[in-house]
Amino acid sequence: MKTIVGLEIHVQLSTxxxxxxxxxxxxxxxxxxxxxxxxxxxLPGALPRINRKAVDYGLKVAKALxxxxxxESEFARKNYFYPDLPKAYQITQYDKPLAVEGTVEIEDxxxxxxxxxxxRVHLEEDPGRLVHVxxxxxxxxxxxxxxxxxxxxxxxxxxxxSPQEARRFxxxxxTILEYLGVFDGDREGGLRVDANISLEGSERVEVxxxxxxxGVEKALTFEVTRQKNLLRRGQKVxxxxxxxxxxxxxxxxxxxxxxxxxxxxxxxPDLRPLRVADRVxxxxxxxxxxxxxxxxxxxYGISLNHARTLTGDPKLADFYERVASVDPVLAxxxxxxxxxxxxxxxxxxxAAVPAERIVELxxxxxxxxxxxxAGVQVLREMLDAxxxxxxxxxxxxxxxxxxxxxxxxxxxxxxxxxxVAANPQAVEDYRAGKKGALNFLVGQVMKETRGRADPRExxxxxxxxxxxxxV
Amino acid sequence: xxxxxEFSPEDRDNAFITTCxxxxxxxxxxxxxxxxxxxxxxxxGIQTTCGSKILEGYVPPYDAYVVELLRQAGxxxxxxxxxxxxxxxxxxxxxxxxxxxxxxxxxxxxxGSSGGxxxxxxxxxxxxxxGTDTGGSIRCPAAFCGIVGLKPTYGRVSRYGLIAYANxxxxxxxxxxxxxxxxxxxSVIARYDPRDSTxxxxxxxxxxxADIKGLRIGIPEEYFGEGVDPRVGETVRDAIGALExxxxxxxxxxxxxxxxxxAAYYVICTSExxxxxxxxxxxxxGPAVDIxxxxxxxxxxxxxxxxxxEVRRRIMLGTFALSAGYxxxxxxxxxxARRNIREDFKRAFxxxxxxxxxxxxxxxxxxxxxxxxxxxxxxxxLTVPANLAGIPSISVPCGxxxxxxxxxxxxxxxxxxxxxxxxxxxxxxxxRA
Numbered sequence: 077m078k079t080i081v082g083l084e085i086h087v088q089l090s091t092x093x094x095x096x097x098x099x100x101x102x103x104x105x106x107x108x109x110x111x112x113x114x115x116x117x118x119l120p121g122a123l124p125r126i127n128r129k130a131v132d133y134g135l136k137v138a139k140a141l142x143x144x145x146x147x148e149s150e151f152a153r154k155n156y157f158y159p160d161l162p163k164a165y166q167i168t169q170y171d172k173p174l175a176v177e178g179t180v181e182i183e184d185x186x187x188x189x190x191x192x193x194x195x196r197v198h199l200e201e202d203p204g205r206l207v208h209v210x211x212x213x214x215x216x217x218x219x220x221x222x223x224x225x226x227x228x229x230x231x232x233x234x235x236x237x238s239p240q241e242a243r244r245f246x247x248x249x250x251t252i253l254e255y256l257g258v259f260d261g262d263r264e265g266g267l268r269v270d271a272n273i274s275l276e277g278s279e280r281v282e283v284x285x286x287x288x289x290x291g292v293e294k295a296l297t298f299e300v301t302r303q304k305n306l307l308r309r310g311q312k313v314x315x316x317x318x319x320x321x322x323x324x325x326x327x328x329x330x331x332x333x334x335x336x337x338x339x340x341x342x343x344x345p346d347l348r349p350l351r352v353a354d355r356v357x358x359x360x361x362x363x364x365x366x367x368x369x370x371x372x373x374x375x376y377g378i379s380l381n382h383a384r385t386l387t388g389d390p391k392l393a394d395f396y397e398r399v400a401s402v403d404p405v406l407a408x409x410x411x412x413x414x415x416x417x418x419x420x421x422x423x424x425x426x427a428a429v430p431a432e433r434i435v436e437l438x439x440x441x442x443x444x445x446x447x448x449x450a451g452v453q454v455l456r457e458m459l460d461a462x463x464x465x466x467x468x469x470x471x472x473x474x475x476x477x478x479x480x481x482x483x484x485x486x487x488x489x490x491x492x493x494x495x496v497a498a499n500p501q502a503v504e505d506y507r508a509g510k511k512g513a514l515n516f517l518v519g520q521v522m523k524e525t526r527g528r529a530d531p532r533e534x535x536x537x538x539x540x541x542x543x544x545x546x547v
Numbered sequence: 548x549x550x551x552x553e554f555s556p557e558d559r560d561n562a563f564i565t566t567c568x569x570x571x572x573x574x575x576x577x578x579x580x581x582x583x584x585x586x587x588x589x590x591x592g593i594q595t596t597c598g599s600k601i602l603e604g605y606v607p608p609y610d611a612y613v614v615e616l617l618r619q620a621g622x623x624x625x626x627x628x629x630x631x632x633x634x635x636x637x638x639x640x641x642x643x644x645x646x647x648x649x650x651x652x653x654x655x656x657x658x659g660s661s662g663g664x665x666x667x668x669x670x671x672x673x674x675x676x677x678g679t680d681t682g683g684s685i686r687c688p689a690a691f692c693g694i695v696g697l698k699p700t701y702g703r704v705s706r707y708g709l710i711a712y713a714n715x716x717x718x719x720x721x722x723x724x725x726x727x728x729x730x731x732x733x734s735v736i737a738r739y740d741p742r743d744s745t746x747x748x749x750x751x752x753x754x755x756x757a758d759i760k761g762l763r764i765g766i767p768e769e770y771f772g773e774g775v776d777p778r779v780g781e782t783v784r785d786a787i788g789a790l791e792x793x794x795x796x797x798x799x800x801x802x803x804x805x806x807x808x809x810a811a812y813y814v815i816c817t818s819e820x821x822x823x824x825x826x827x828x829x830x831x832x833g834p835a836v837d838i839x840x841x842x843x844x845x846x847x848x849x850x851x852x853x854x855x856x857e858v859r860r861r862i863m864l865g866t867f868a869l870s871a872g873y874x875x876x877x878x879x880x881x882x883x884a885r886r887n888i889r890e891d892f893k894r895a896f897x898x899x900x901x902x903x904x905x906x907x908x909x910x911x912x913x914x915x916x917x918x919x920x921x922x923x924x925x926x927x928x929l930t931v932p933a934n935l936a937g938i939p940s941i942s943v944p945c946g947x948x949x950x951x952x953x954x955x956x957x958x959x960x961x962x963x964x965x966x967x968x969x970x971x972x973x974x975x976x977x978x979r980a
Contacts, residue, residue: 114609118826120602120710121589121611123743155822155869157846164825214838218830340869342878345714345819346706347744 077307078276079300081242082234083292086227086268087253088202089133090260094224095201096124096167101225104263108207108219116201116224118162123346126151130226131174133258134199135356137228138175140252140364141194145175145356151199151344156337160204160218168200168229170341174352180252181366182244184237192245193233200227228258234272239296242271246289247388251365255390273299278307279315283327286320295320295327302327368393376404385412391426392416398431402438410438414452418459428462437471449527450480483528488521492541495520503542514539549573552581552623560648560657562666565594566626575621577735582617583667583676586627587634588719589708590614597710598630598642598660601833601853611708612743613677613719613736620735625673628663632855633824634681634712636660637923638912639688641857646914651693651952655911658688664722665692674723675732679709681717682812683906683930686942689722690906690954693944695729695971696722700962701937702747705740711823713816714745716934726943726972730755733964753965755972760794762970765899769805770929770956775908778948783905786945786955789977790903790970800895800902804888805932811884812931813924814868814877821865824858860920885935892936896960901970905929906942906954929956939964943971945978 094101097115114122138145152170178194202225207217230249236242250267253259260266268287273296274280281303283295303313318327363371365387372383372393386396386408400407415434419426437454440446446454454471457478461468475481495517496503505513518534552570556563564586572579584590587597589607591614596602610618617624631641639662640646647662649655650670657666661678665688668676678685680698689696697720704719711717721732730753737751764787771780791797829836829849836845854862868877895902908929917923933940938958945955955974959967 119589119607119609120595120597120605120826120832121607121706121708122609123707125742125744153822155825157825157828157843159830159842162826162831164828165822338871340822340866340871340874342818342822342869342874345745346711 077304079238080234080274080276081236081239081296082272083232083236083242083245084270084272085230085232085246085249086270087230087259088263088266089130089226089228089258090263091127091129091133091226093127093129095127095130095199095226096224099224103221106221108217108221111221112223116162117220118223124167124344126347126350127226130199131350131352132355132359133226133256134174134197134228135352136256136258136359136361137230137253138178138197139356139359139361140256141175141178141180141197143175143178143194143197145352146172147351147353148172148349149174149352150349151347152341153344154339154341156339158203159216160206160223162204162220162223166201166203167344167347169198172349173198175356180232180245180248182241182248185240190235192235195231195233197228197230200229201225202227234274239293239300242296243289243293246292248365250289251388251390255362255364257362271296273303275300275303275307275313278303278313281313281315282317283320284317284330287322291320291322294325298326372396376400376408378405378408382408382412385416389426395426395429395431399434399438402435403442406442407438410434410441410451414455418455422459422463424459424463429459430462430468433458433468433471440471440475444530445482446475446480447482447527447530449522449531450475450482453478453480453527480526480528482530483525488525488529488534488537489541491521491524492538495524496538496542506539506542548578549621550579552579552625554581554623554625556672558672560650560653560666560670561645562628562647562663562670562672563626564596564598564629564642564644564663567593567624570623570625572623573618573621575619576731577617578621580622580675581625581673582622582732583626583628583664583673584614584617584624585661585664585676585678586630587679587710587712588614588677589710590624590627593624593627595627595710596644597634598632598644599827599854599858600643601827601850602710603643603833605832607708609708611719612705612738612740614708616735616738617677622735626667628661628667628676630663631660631684632858633710633820634660634679634684634717635820635857635861637683637687637926638914638917639663640914641855643855648914649692649911652911652950654913655951656691656914656916658691658907658911660684660688661696661722662688665689665694665696668692668694668722668724675728676722677719677732677736678722679717679719680930680934681713681816682927682934685720685722686906686930686940686954686956687927689942690944690952690956691911693952694722694724695726695941695943695975696720697729697733697941697964697968698933698939699733699737699751699964700749700939701934702745703737703749703751703939703962703964705738705743705746707740707742711819713819714823715819716812716816726755726941726968726975729941730968730972733968737964747962749962751964753968756969757793757973757976759790759970759973762790762795762966763898763900764790764795764797764970765800765895765902766797767800767802767805767895767902767904769802770904774925774928775905776910776948779905779907779909779953782946782948782953783903783955786974787903790974793973793977795970798898800899802888802891802895802932804884804891805928807884808888808932808935809924809928811881811888812927812935813864814881815885815935817861817865818868818878818881819865821862821869824854824862827853829853857920888932889936892932892938892958900959901967902958903970904956906956910948910951910953933958937961939967941967941971943975945974
């Protein structure tokens with residue numbers, strides 16, 4: 077049974093001011109209702125005035141997704157009553173969106189490239205936010221700080237075939253938005269998703285207001301199971317809207333098709349239509365993820381996997397380009413594999429890492445002054461210092477202090493002697509041709525010398541020592 | 548010469564909803580002039596009700612741009628004038644604060660919806676006032692009360708702070724006893740405001756001129772046809788004759804789209820109103836809703852109670868006209884009719900520089916006379932075309948029928964407010980002399 081998924085994504089655009097007034101969009105940690113004016117409070121008589129930057133951001137996305145941009149785009153009113161909607165209508169776009177018909181390339185579940193078609197993108201204002209006070213208050217409170225934040229709604233065709241594909245699509249879209257500099261991925265609630273899901277031949281269900289990438293995959297996975305179970309029991313899937321309860325990982329019925337609103341859309345009389353075709357022509361796009369990935373492979377000679385990882389986040393890609401000079405392939409391995417893993421472990425952002433220190437570290441590795449193992453140790457010390465807000469010492473200082481410089485074979489003769497003497501059984505096994513025995517002995521020497529030697533070189537020393545009858 | 552104007556008028560006609568006993572003023576073109584403001588225009592610190600119970604006690608935290616301009620020009624804002632609830636009416640009888648009476652004859656309505664502003668001027672309580680005109684709401688009361696009122700070109704005066712009834716049709720405009728004062732007030736309020744996206748930067752800086760030699764006046768047959776009191780028609784024809792005497796010439800023109808004008812107007816204004824008025828739900832305006840009810844039920848009950856009959860009727864009409872399955876038949880068709888009228892005017896203005904006719908088909912009605920909403924709607928037939936087309940239109944007193952004032956309406960091309968002011972000024976100077 078084929079799973080069919082289509083998404084509607086609401087992205088908060090990272091403009092400095094709101095969509096229709098001059099209020100600042102950065103209300104994080106601020107008191108409720110402190111970023112408001114007559115316009116975003118919907119006071120009688122106030123009029124909306126379009127934020128040109130938001131239009132340009134929307135058109136940037138349209139261009140990056142290779143969309144058709146009409147001559148003229150128009151705002152419309154979507155009428156409905158809700159306590160968080162101060163005008164009792166939302167200014168959005170209806171039959172004349174910013175752009176239509178675009179594409180995003182993702183990998184399907186088999187790892188093949190596939191196209192997800194984009195139906196349309198349009199601009200609209202975010203409503204306020206209801207705050208329900210804990211403790212059974214008779215009232216709910218409304219915070220209008222969010223009211224009027226510019227949203228870009230991106231609607232896809234039902235082109236995704238699994239919850240995993242949907243998640244990959246979202247990751248890809250997010251990367252593109254971050255490359256374009258129109259979206260702040262770190263912002264809570266900056267991206268909200270409505271997902272339409274059906275099993276082939278069955279009715280479609282809409283899951284509303286999912287606020288995380290993981291949530292989308294979870295909600296869709298839950299729906300696939302729920303809908304399959306219904307069908308297995310001979311029941312029908314009803315066409316309805318469902319809510320996702322993030323905490324419990326389930327969806328619950330919100331309203332059926334019959335209860336759907338009539339939004340009575342009509343063109344917003346307070347705004348003139350936008351002439352968008354000319355403006356989109358004037359927009360210069362930055363290098364996008366696919367182009368950058370291809371360039372990384374060609375210019376730096378790194379693998380597809382490394383290129384994909386490094387270009388998955390524009391800040392990471394920028395970082396890589398700052399440290400690639402020493403040795404691009406070595407840098408790719410260290411940034412994409414080691415550094416990224418260490419950052420995730422510490423829940424740290426790449427922005428907190430001083431690139432020049434990594435350059436120095438890569439130089440020490442390249443010149444074989446330290447081993448990979450010692451390199452990881454140095455890196456960890458540096459990251460721990462950064463995470464603790466302490467100054468990040470140069471790697472050479474750490475190497476010096478900790479005595480981590482690579483040692484030559486001679487330095488280890490005594491240790492090798494000691495290890496070989498203490499493990500006669502392993503020596504026996506080695507002589508009997510067991511490869512694992514050598515690794516064990518090398519491991520013992522590494523342990524004693526705290527990783528200051530290259531394991532391959534040590535392997536050679538230990539085997540020579542035994543072979544030449546050092547015992 | 549900054550100061551404070553004391554204002555305690557004997558408001559016999561119920562022209563004001565709110566009066567300010569002490570109104571501060573500063574230096575400027577209107578220094579110390581008492582100006583009344585229609586109660587749908589936001590005034591910081593002064594209650595603004597739109598003639599509705601639901602906004603009783605609402606004190607805007609900000610000034611409409613026109614009010615800001617008035618204050619800058621030194622005007623003393625002495626009060627807020629009565630009006631049909633949210634501008635929905637032609638008589639000022641739908642106000643929640645009681646009807647305004649016509650100072651010319653207290654048995655008669657002053658017209659509407661800016662009836663309070665017209666009455667305040669006609670009764671001599673203030674020399675000038677601001678009104679708003681969505682389908683004739685400045686010109687009708689000007690005609691009925693025997694004063695001058697100008698509906699400016701759409702986009703010439705900022706609507707920022709005007710509590711919307713029908714955004715695509717309405718404009719704030721000046722009302723006064725003379726064309727000269729109307730023009731003076733217009734010079735103050737017609738200033739570009741980037742907060743109103745439907746504005747163009749076309750400030751009005753004009754001193755009226757009575758020289759109208761060679762002016763071509765279009766006479767549309769539709770303005771003298773069925774439904775127009777023949778005596779009103781005759782009075783207006785005499786006035787046009789006086790303009791011819793001043794060197795103007797007349798040409799016949801036609802606005803065939805007029806036959807759909809009223810229907811288009813009422814579909815558009817009620818549609819927009821149904822959306823504009825939805826925010827008055829008791830959460831932030833009006834008395835608090837009963838929280839024991841579910842919220843949509845509470846909204847419904849409060850709106851039922853606080854809005855008057857005419858407002859509820861228009862909200863329902865507009866909601867219906869925009870509904871899925873009906874929007875194509877009503878809202879979309881009304882837009883086509885509107886375009887046709889605009890084209891008609893454009894064509895007529897090839898042959899004529901201005902177009903003249905009666906402002907209203909009759910003189911002022913008796914209070915309580917118009918009980919049937921449809922017959923009241925019909926009386927807007929001569930004023931709504933200018934709103935649909937977005938063109939400037941002035942009403943200037945041109946005589947009396949049965950002792951009641953008749954208004955001569957002069958319409959002009961978009962952004963040629965100056966020309967209609969000049970034509971009205973020429974007439975006024977002629978009859979005054």
